[in-house]
Amino acid sequence: MxxxxxxxxxxxxxxxxxxxxxxxxxxxxxxxxxxxxxxxKDLAEKLNYRPNAVALSLRKSKSFTIGVIIPEVVxxxxxxxxxxxxxxxxxxxxxxxxxxxxxxxxxELSSIETMLDNQIDGLxxxxxxxxxxxxxxxxxxxxxxxxxxxxxxxxxENTVNVTVNDFxxxxxxxxxxxxxxxxxxxxxxxxxxxxxxxxxxxxxxAALQDHHLKQKPDWIIPCxxxxxxxxxxxxxxxxxxNKELPDGIFASNDIAAAGAMMAVKELGLKVPEDVGIVGFSxxxxxxxxxxxxxSVAQPGFEMGxxxxxxxxxxxxxxxxxxxxxxxxxxxxxxxxxxSSKK
Amino acid sequence: MxxxxxxxxxxxxxxxxxxxxxxxxxxxxxxxxxxxxxxxKDLAEKLNYRPNAVALSLRKSKSFTIGVIIPEVVxxxxxxxxxxxxxxxxxxxxxxxxxxxxxxxxxELSSIETMLDNQIDGLxxxxxxxxxxxxxxxxxxxxxxxxxxxxxxxxxENTVNVTVNDFxxxxxxxxxxxxxxxxxxxxxxxxxxxxxxxxxxxxxxAALQDHHLKQKPDWIIPCxxxxxxxxxxxxxxxxxxNKELPDGIFASNDIAAAGAMMAVKELGLKVPEDVGIVGFSxxxxxxxxxxxxxSVAQPGFEMGxxxxxxxxxxxxxxxxxxxxxxxxxxxxxxxxxxSSKK
Numbered sequence: 272m273x274x275x276x277x278x279x280x281x282x283x284x285x286x287x288x289x290x291x292x293x294x295x296x297x298x299x300x301x302x303x304x305x306x307x308x309x310x311x312k313d314l315a316e317k318l319n320y321r322p323n324a325v326a327l328s329l330r331k332s333k334s335f336t337i338g339v340i341i342p343e344v345v346x347x348x349x350x351x352x353x354x355x356x357x358x359x360x361x362x363x364x365x366x367x368x369x370x371x372x373x374x375x376x377x378x379e380l381s382s383i384e385t386m387l388d389n390q391i392d393g394l395x396x397x398x399x400x401x402x403x404x405x406x407x408x409x410x411x412x413x414x415x416x417x418x419x420x421x422x423x424x425x426x427x428e429n430t431v432n433v434t435v436n437d438f439x440x441x442x443x444x445x446x447x448x449x450x451x452x453x454x455x456x457x458x459x460x461x462x463x464x465x466x467x468x469x470x471x472x473x474x475x476x477a478a479l480q481d482h483h484l485k486q487k488p489d490w491i492i493p494c495x496x497x498x499x500x501x502x503x504x505x506x507x508x509x510x511x512x513n514k515e516l517p518d519g520i521f522a523s524n525d526i527a528a529a530g531a532m533m534a535v536k537e538l539g540l541k542v543p544e545d546v547g548i549v550g551f552s553x554x555x556x557x558x559x560x561x562x563x564x565x566s567v568a569q570p571g572f573e574m575g576x577x578x579x580x581x582x583x584x585x586x587x588x589x590x591x592x593x594x595x596x597x598x599x600x601x602x603x604x605x606x607x608x609x610s611s612k613k
Numbered sequence: 614m615x616x617x618x619x620x621x622x623x624x625x626x627x628x629x630x631x632x633x634x635x636x637x638x639x640x641x642x643x644x645x646x647x648x649x650x651x652x653x654k655d656l657a658e659k660l661n662y663r664p665n666a667v668a669l670s671l672r673k674s675k676s677f678t679i680g681v682i683i684p685e686v687v688x689x690x691x692x693x694x695x696x697x698x699x700x701x702x703x704x705x706x707x708x709x710x711x712x713x714x715x716x717x718x719x720x721e722l723s724s725i726e727t728m729l730d731n732q733i734d735g736l737x738x739x740x741x742x743x744x745x746x747x748x749x750x751x752x753x754x755x756x757x758x759x760x761x762x763x764x765x766x767x768x769x770e771n772t773v774n775v776t777v778n779d780f781x782x783x784x785x786x787x788x789x790x791x792x793x794x795x796x797x798x799x800x801x802x803x804x805x806x807x808x809x810x811x812x813x814x815x816x817x818x819a820a821l822q823d824h825h826l827k828q829k830p831d832w833i834i835p836c837x838x839x840x841x842x843x844x845x846x847x848x849x850x851x852x853x854x855n856k857e858l859p860d861g862i863f864a865s866n867d868i869a870a871a872g873a874m875m876a877v878k879e880l881g882l883k884v885p886e887d888v889g890i891v892g893f894s895x896x897x898x899x900x901x902x903x904x905x906x907x908s909v910a911q912p913g914f915e916m917g918x919x920x921x922x923x924x925x926x927x928x929x930x931x932x933x934x935x936x937x938x939x940x941x942x943x944x945x946x947x948x949x950x951x952s953s954k955k
Binding site: 289291295300301302333334335336343344345347350351353354357361363364366367368369370371373378381382384385386388389390529533554555556559560561587 | 637642644675676678686687689692696699708709711712713715720723732871875897898901902903929
């Protein structure tokens with residue numbers, strides 16, 4: 272064994288079963304007999320098998336397929352990234368297969384395994400909100416398997432990333448609210464586990480600080496689920512339980528902003544007269560709601576294109592330099608609509 | 614050869630190259646030398662190779678992966694179908710890989726090939742708007758490869774389908790406009806190639822006929838692209854070039870309805886006072902636009918669940934009966950919002 276590690280294939284060969292049977296037996300999936308499960312597990316233990324130690328470097332031929340791991344296809348931003356990925360992939364003769372994790376770590380793990388079984392040549396990854404440990408990626412990278420992370424960048428070394436300038440985007444959005452005369456600006460924040468959430472919080476705080484506006488810790492409110500209903504309820508309770516009413520809302524995404532707008536309107540307040548609102552990501556619907564929502568547009572298509580270009584360069588080893596760790600940061604653009612124009 | 618047909622594998626073995634090299638050489642993809650391309654093509658001709666004659670039945674083990682071919686992941690309806698598919702698939706220990714065709718036949722063909730290379734156990738398909746010939750599916754079905762079609766049902770025999778009652782949905786939407794007092798109702802129709810478009814047109818016509826309302830051939834306007842911009846422009850030109858102004862619009866999807874609404878408002882007409890509008894598919898944004906859009910909700914999640922249940926039954930041959938051709942029709946629900954309430 273090249274890597275000194277036992278793989279699923281070794282176990283499968285030894286027991287004369289398929290690799291997927293081994294993989295599934297180890298994970299206690301249904302459809303495998305208890306007898307087989309026991310045999311597989313016993314041998315795995317005896318051989319000191321470690322999951323994911325797929326001997327990737329033993330593969331002979333390319334599949335001309337790249338895998339994409341995304342949290343949610345319904346997310347407008349991700350769907351534009353996918354379009355960018357496909358443009359570059361198809362133009363270069365590669366096919367694209369997608370797996371959606373639904374923000375679940377377990378699905379992320381099994382999706383990666385499925386894709387590796389399927390002999391993809393490389394991976395484009397935006398990991399799930401649940402992912403806090405990145406060993407499953409590190410293991411692959413240690414075996415020189417090409418991975419490029421997009422949008423959500425892991426807090427580990429030696430990765431290749433394409434992301435957007437979330438700090439600047441949040442700074443510009445908050446500064447715009449300040450410029451329009453809003454003074455008590457709250458932030459509906461994203462999940463704590465994501466670096467992009469932290470950067471948007473930092474941008475929000477920096478803009479308030481630079482303009483000498485009041486900051487309160489309880490004005491940064493996490494919306495971990497990210498649904499419209501969640502931010503609707505959170506916003507209602509903030510406005511009901513605060514003596515000092517906020518007059519500005521910067522939300523970490525448009526869905527949260529739309530929920531907040533609904534709550535504000537229901538409380539009899541006017542947007543933008545009483546409360547100014549800015550979202551993030553510029554969803555398809557944002558220009559159509561009432562009033563049209565200001566939002567920070569991310570270059571999703573460009574991000575998909577760039578990430579795929581780099582991945583294909585790594586795969587085809589056209590430029591060895593591209594295998595070097597690096598992070599490409601794309602700029603955002605603030606789209607001012609009626610929801611934040613006093 | 615079991616099926617009496619030469620496969621890519623035979624050519625690959627003979628020339629001592631990989632199957633993907635053969636596949637790509639036959640398609641004139643980049644990255645393959647002209648010399649190799651010539652060798653492959655010559656041998657393919659000599660052996661009378663026919664594309665897609667993959668000897669599927671020769672496969673030994675299951676991959677516990679199902680493939681899903683969808684036109685567009687950004688389409689809200691399809692994203693809810695995907696969620697339904699994943700619920701059932703994961704609960705049964707199957708993984709799901711997606712390929713997006715972007716409504717292009719060429720991508721549909723290459724996606725299917727990629728998925729078959731990847732040893733999927735079965736396919737869930739909603740084909741592209743460009744697909745008018747279904748030979749690539751028929752060939753697979755003739756080899757007993759499990760396929761279930763959802764939403765878009767092909768006009769060929771012996772298929773297993775899960776669809777919604779588009780006729781009834783369109784009938785109810787049109788009848789609702791009639792009930793509200795609208796009399797000159799136009800229909801923004803979907804692409805002609807799709808059966809669902811035809812059924813929605815039929816439902817619209819039947820409702821007008823049953824209520825003795827005027828019908829004009831040029832009141833059924835095709836919107837083949839399906840973007841908001843397209844229906845915006847079409848609606849503007851209808852209202853500008855018609856002496857007899859329409860007072861109702863039934864659109865075959867919410868994006869088209871939203872574009873029409875924008876055009877109507879820009880012309881100084883009021884929704885719903887002057888023009889009533891109803892869409893189809895109940896996109897996420899529909900309740901948030903101004904005024905909130907009435908729409909025909911399709912049971913996307915349920916459709917995904919049902920299609921996957923049937924596919925897994927076929928794959929696991931639990932019920933041989935399920936391999937029999939059949940079409941399951943799910944009912945729609947009209948959601949009445951402000952855009953159509955006089």
